[in-house]
Amino acid sequence: MAVSTSFADIGASGKETLQTLFITGVKNAHALEKEARQILSRQIERVTNYPEVEQKLRMHLAETNAQEERIDEILHALGEDRSLLKDWATQIMGNMAAVAHVPMADEILKNTFANHAFEAFEIAAYKSLITMAEATGNTQFLAALRQTLQEEERMRQWIEDNVEKVTRMYMEREARGEKADR
Numbered sequence: 001m002a003v004s005t006s007f008a009d010i011g012a013s014g015k016e017t018l019q020t021l022f023i024t025g026v027k028n029a030h031a032l033e034k035e036a037r038q039i040l041s042r043q044i045e046r047v048t049n050y051p052e053v054e055q056k057l058r059m060h061l062a063e064t065n066a067q068e069e070r071i072d073e074i075l076h077a078l079g080e081d082r083s084l085l086k087d088w089a090t091q092i093m094g095n096m097a098a099v100a101h102v103p104m105a106d107e108i109l110k111n112t113f114a115n116h117a118f119e120a121f122e123i124a125a126y127k128s129l130i131t132m133a134e135a136t137g138n139t140q141f142l143a144a145l146r147q148t149l150q151e152e153e154r155m156r157q158w159i160e161d162n163v164e165k166v167t168r169m170y171m172e173r174e175a176r177g178e179k180a181d182r
């Protein structure tokens with residue numbers, strides 16, 4: 001594959017640099033999953049009138065916990081101590097998380113948009129990480145990373161497929177004078 005051949009002429013210190021990039025990518029993924037877990041848990045706590053959304057959030061929270069475990073195992077295999085992680089990606093995603101945390105009249109919609117963006121961010125992050133794993137010969141982690149990528153893609157697709165339905169439910173509840181925000 002083009003990706004691996006273009007790294008063929010890199011020397012030992014260059015390879016060490018690339019391995020460091022991969023490890024940093026894994027640490028970032030850890031922070032991202034931690035952030036995902038917090039956002040999903042918070043939304044599950046609050047959502048009351050959108051049972052299908054709630055069910056999907058619960059399903060993806062379970063997936064997210066497993067994803068975090070997969071990342072933990074990779075870090076362990078790489079000899080990294082996960083208790084020393086700073087998880088600064090929380091700051092990268094700060095704005096999105098803020099949207100997901102502030103109560104609003106159309107909270108269910110804002111959360112839907114933010115969740116779609118978050119899944120898209122995760123998809124790009126895992127595609128990047130998989131590319132790094134391939135280029136650095138860390139092929140033993142590819143199956144786990146690809147499984148996570150698939151789960152993020154399915155979640156993002158579900159949100160895209162259901163944004164209109166959720167919007168109509170929200171509008172109908174508002175029109176009937178029912179509690180619609182979440």
Ligand SMILES: [Fe+2]
Binds near residue numbers: 033036064067
């Ligand atoms: Fe995730």
